[in-house]
Structure formats: structure tokens, C-alpha cells
Amino acid sequence: EVQLVQSAAEVKSPGEPLTISCKASGYTFGSYWIGWVRQMPGKGLEWMGIIYPGDSDTRYSPSFQDRVTISADRSVNTAYLQWDSLQASDTAMYYCARHSGGFDSWGQGTLVTVSS
Amino acid sequence: SYELTQPPSMSVSPGQTATITCSGDFLPKHYCYWYQQKSGQAPVLVISKDSVRPSGIPERFSGSKSGTIATLVITDVQADDEADYYCQSPDRSATYPGIFGPGTKVTVL
Numbered sequence: 363e364v365q366l367v368q369s370a371a372e373v374k375s376p377g378e379p380l381t382i383s384c385k386a387s388g389y390t391f392g393s394y395w396i397g398w399v400r401q402m403p404g405k406g407l408e409w410m411g412i413i414y415p416g417d418s419d420t421r422y423s424p425s426f427q428d429r430v431t432i433s434a435d436r437s438v439n440t441a442y443l444q445w446d447s448l449q450a451s452d453t454a455m456y457y458c459a460r461h462s463g464g465f466d467s468w469g470q471g472t473l474v475t476v477s478s
Numbered sequence: 479s480y481e482l483t484q485p486p487s488m489s490v491s492p493g494q495t496a497t498i499t500c501s502g503d504f505l506p507k508h509y510c511y512w513y514q515q516k517s518g519q520a521p522v523l524v525i526s527k528d529s530v531r532p533s534g535i536p537e538r539f540s541g542s543k544s545g546t547i548a549t550l551v552i553t554d555v556q557a558d559d560e561a562d563y564y565c566q567s568p569d570r571s572a573t574y575p576g577i578f579g580p581g582t583k584v585t586v587l
Contacts (some may be wrong), residue, residue, distance in 0.1 A: 399521075406581040424479070463532075464509075464512070464523045465511070465521070468527070
């Protein structure tokens with residue numbers, strides 16, 4: 363069974379760095395793209411970017427290109443989403459999802475709250 | 479920037495049919511995917527590659543595409559189908575896998 367388990371909710375202050383994670387199991391991690399999706403409170407889904415763990419090929423939505431870094435570690439079957447300096451506007455639910463003919467498996471989401 | 483367009487909301491009675499459209503200039507060139515998101519839950523893929531129903535998705539859900547418009551149809555709507563529905567498709571550069579539409583809130587009366 364394919365499973366994506368995301369790290370716990372985070373509460374941070376503006377300007378702080380943050381990395382959240384997405385641990386995959388039940389399939390060959392390096393053989394499928396994994397994407398990240400943002401959902402701000404009460405809003406729709408926004409595609410942020412995607413990585414192919416097999417060779418670390420990474421693509422970003424222009425809206426997020428300069429704001430986040432996506433990475434993956436095949437040794438622990440985990441993908442990451444990183445911010446160097448959070449802003450209040452980063453407050454949102456973040457989902458990871460495996461791409462196989464669409465995003466066919468999703469993590470449970472990580473709620474990130476940025477507040478002073 | 480490229481956008482997909484969906485109606486913001488619709489209401490449907492149980493047993494009736496819900497038809498949700500998604501329009502985009504590059505839909506003729508790329509697949510469209512559909513997701514269902516119930517309140518407080520992660521999205522679920524309900525239609526892949528324009529019209530393929532993933533394992534476990536009821537036959538009541540079907541998808542099609544014609545030109546710049548993709549359509550998700552839910553027949554015999556049930557109370558459990560109340561959710562937000564999003565289409566997704568690559569943009570002009572075929573950046574994989576692409577942007578989401580704004581979502582359609584389906585309310586079951």
C-alpha cells in the first residue's frame with residue numbers, strides 16, 4: 363500500500379527557517395515524481411513544484427520558484443519542502459503527493475502557521 | 479499566466495446528475511485530471527488522463543474532454559459527494575504536472 367506520511371504541524375515566527383517532510387512507503391521511491399501543493403485557509407489548491415527522486419530533477423511553479431526549495435533523500439525515502447525565511451503569508455496547509463497519472467496518493471498534510 | 483476556469487459552485491439534488499466543466503486553452507494538448515476534496519481532508523484523484531477512473535472510484539464518476547473543455551460528470555449524486563472538485567492540467571510549457579483550476583463547490587441539497 364502506498365503511503366505518504368508528513369511531518370507534524372508547525373508554528374513559527376516570521377523570518378524563521380523551516381523544513382517539512384514527506385516519508386514514502388509501499389513503492390519504489392526513486393521511480394515516481396513527488397509534488398507539493400499549498401492550500402491557504404479557505405482557498406483552493408496551488409501546485410508548488412515537483413521532484414523526481416531518481417535523479418533529483420526538480421521543477422517549480424513560477425509562483426514559488428524563489429520562495430521554497432524542494433529536495434529528496436532516497437536513502438530515507440523522504441521528500442522535503444524548505445523555506446529560508448517564513449512570512450505570514452506562508453500560513454497554509456501543505457500536501458505532498460505522488461504523481462502517477464495524476465496525483466494518485468496524498469499525504470495527510472502539514473499545517474504551517476506563521477505568526478508573530 | 480495560464481489559468482483553468484471552473485464554475486465556483488453548484489447545487490444538485492440527490493439522485494440527480496452533476497456536471498462540472500473546466501476550460502483552458504491548452505487542454506487540447508494535455509491531459510486533465512480531477513480531484514475531490516471533502517472538508518478537512520486531503521484531495522483524492524477521481525479521474526486520471528481525461529477519462530480514466532482510478533481503482534476504487536465509483537462508476538458514477540466519469541470524465542471527458544472536447545477541445546478546450548474538460549468535463550467531470552457525477553451521476554446519481556449522493557450526499558457523500560458533497561465536496562470541492564478541482565481540475566488539473568499542465569500549462570503551455572507542459573510543466574509536469576501543472577496547475578489546478580480554482581475549484582467547484584458541489585452542494586447536495
